[in-house]
Amino acid sequence: MLSFTEENYLKALLKINLESGIAGAGTNELASMLQVKPATVTDMIRKLKEKKLVNYERYGKITLTREGKKKAIDVLRKHRLWETFLYEKLSFTWDEVHEVAEQLEHIQSSKLINKIDELLGYPEFDPHGDAIPDAKGQIKMRVQKTLDELMPGSLCKMVAVKDNSATFLQYVVKVGLGISTKIKVVSKQAYDAMLVIEVKGKKHTVSEKFARNIFVVPELKD
Amino acid sequence: MLSFTEENYLKALLKINLESGIAGAGTNELASMLQVKPATVTDMIRKLKEKKLVNYERYGKITLTREGKKKAIDVLRKHRLWETFLYEKLSFTWDEVHEVAEQLEHIQSSKLINKIDELLGYPEFDPHGDAIPDAKGQIKMRVQKTLDELMPGSLCKMVAVKDNSATFLQYVVKVGLGISTKIKVVSKQAYDAMLVIEVKGKKHTVSEKFARNIFVVPELKD
DNA sequence: TATAAAAGTTAGACAAGCAAAACAAATATT
DNA sequence: AATATTTGTTTTGCTTGTCTAACTTTTATA
Incomplete structure (x- = not known):
């Protein structure tokens, strides 16, 4: 039986894996995701290695074992x-x-x-x-991109969000967005990557940070 | 914010209170209900006293404060x-x-x-x-009694169980009992308080221990 | 390639929750 | 009242998950 904490470490590892496409995380990365110190992560990872849930060598990358991934997927x-x-x-x-x-x-x-x-x-x-x-x-x-990767003129449909925090999600709603909403990228500022997007006929200016947290799939023009 | 353990102590205290009708439990009683040692209970109770959730003096009975009772009821x-x-x-x-x-x-x-x-x-x-x-x-x-308190010849209706363990509940079903089932107390053995009861026309012999875990309300004869 | 910066580890400490063992107080029994 | 039994407490120690501070390894860069 795993503790809540152990489950959270495994889930974080899987999330990093799914979001970056790269298997293998560092202790700093995990620490900032889990809101603990890197030293704490080192300790925990050693315990998870004991339990054969992660692969790990000193100073090396941390990956989930088959068993660890199974547990992580279960939590997700x-x-x-x-x-x-x-x-x-x-x-x-x-x-x-x-x-x-x-x-x-x-x-x-x-x-x-x-x-x-x-x-x-x-x-x-x-x-x-x-x-x-x-x-x-x-x-x-799903083949998905983040909104900031699109070129001006592209049409797309929002399929998911990366950030699940209440503040971000409330902001998303304010801009008229939601799952399945169509978005047109009107223009992009070269200097700071600010985007002007059109949602339901209304134009909005959003930051690069915002755009990086919106997942979209390309939409054919009509 | 209370920990799981703290919540469980408060709930146990409330349960003892509701089941016995008496406010005030001893450390042994709590320990056996929570499956820990009396020494552990003493520690925990001191902490709960610090938090003003229980009233307690060395060697005295433990009772819930108004605040403690509120929390306990919430968990229940x-x-x-x-x-x-x-x-x-x-x-x-x-x-x-x-x-x-x-x-x-x-x-x-x-x-x-x-x-x-x-x-x-x-x-x-x-x-x-x-x-x-x-x-x-x-x-x-609700005015309720346990089945063992009834005199032979009484008619009653089962309204609840005291023991919630799977083994007990499966046994209850086997004897044909359930919430709202009518029971007739046929006879009672003076020596060991074994009961013969009639459920849906069938007679069953049950132990005193079993009978003490069945709550009933008297039923008028018809 | 030498060195600075970033990333990671180790050691020592702490709080929570539990338990074993020794001790102390209260209650029953004779 | 003396003694035994029950009940409760204290002390010490284990485990888990966390931290800070000092140290080491890896990597990036001048």
């Missing part, structure tokens, strides 16, 4: 299913679900999470547009 | 609502709900538990027949 699945449950069944808003799901993801009962999955009709994506791993641990992959 | 409310949710919405059996609810009762989100309450239609009793405190902390009280 629970997190995203709970978020979907809160959103769909209990009318939480999308900026409220993350915090509560951080707690619920650690509940130990495979029967429970599978029943929740069933109740929701086996959803493939959570309220933030992220793919929900299925009971076998399979994750739907 | 969450426990019983989650049990009801699992039973009603996720088709768990009544012997499966307790274990998972032990985990879910510690989730911190008043919005979540109130939404679950709403989803369930503000139930008054959980699958074991125990009263669910409402959002204001009010608990429905």
Whole structure:
């Protein structure tokens, strides 16, 4: 049985993996994601290595073992299913679900999470547009870019957000955005990469930081 | 913010209070309920006293303060609502709900538990027949006895169980019992208090220990 | 390639939660 | 009242997860 903390380390490792496409994280990276000091990470990683959940050598990169990845996916699945449950069944808003799901993801009962999955009709994506791993641990992959990668003139559709914090999500709504919203990139400032985008006929200016947290797929012009 | 352990101590104190009718528990009593050593309880109680959640003097009885009772009722409310949710919405059996609810009762989100309450239609009793405190902390009280207190010849209706363990609950089902089942006390052995009861026309012999864990209300003969 | 900066580790400390063992007080029993 | 039993406390120590501060290795850069 893993502790909450151990589960969180594994989840963080998987997230870094999924978001960067690169397997292998450093202690600083993990430390800043988990809001602890690098020294703490070193300790914990040694323990996870003992349990054969990560591969690790002194001064080397940290990767998940097959077993570790399985556990991590399990936690991620629970997190995203709970978020979907809160959103769909209990009318939480999308900026409220993350915090509560951080707690619920650690509940130990495979029967429970599978029943929740069933109740929701086996959803493939959570309220933030992220793919929900299925009971076998399979994750739907999607060819997606972040909004800042697009050239002026491009048309796209928002499919997910990278940052799940309430402040960011509330800002997203304010700009008229949401999952499936169409976006046109009007122009891009060379100096600071500020973007002018058009959403539902309205123009908005957003920062590069903002754009880097919006996942989109290209849309054919019509 | 209270830790899981602290919450469990408060809940145990409230349970002893509700079950015995007497406010005030000893360290041994608490220790056996929480499956820890009396020394551990002494430590914890001192900490809870620091936080003004219990009243306590060396070698004296432990009672909940107003604040402590409020917290304890909150945990109990969450426990019983989650049990009801699992039973009603996720088709768990009544012997499966307790274990998972032990985990879910510690989730911190008043919005979540109130939404679950709403989803369930503000139930008054959980699958074991125990009263669910409402959002204001009010608990429905019922005049109930345990089955072993009845005289031979009495008619009664089962309203709740005291022991929530899976083994006990499965045994209860085997004897044909459940919430609202009518029971007739046929006879009682003076030597060891073994009871012969009649349930749905069938006779069963049960131990005193078993009978002490069944709550009933008297039923008028018909 | 030498050196500075970044990244990572080690050692020592602390708080929480638990337990074993020795001790002290309270209560029952004879 | 003397003694035994029950109940409760204290002391010491383990484990987990965290930290700070000092140190080491790797990497980037001049």
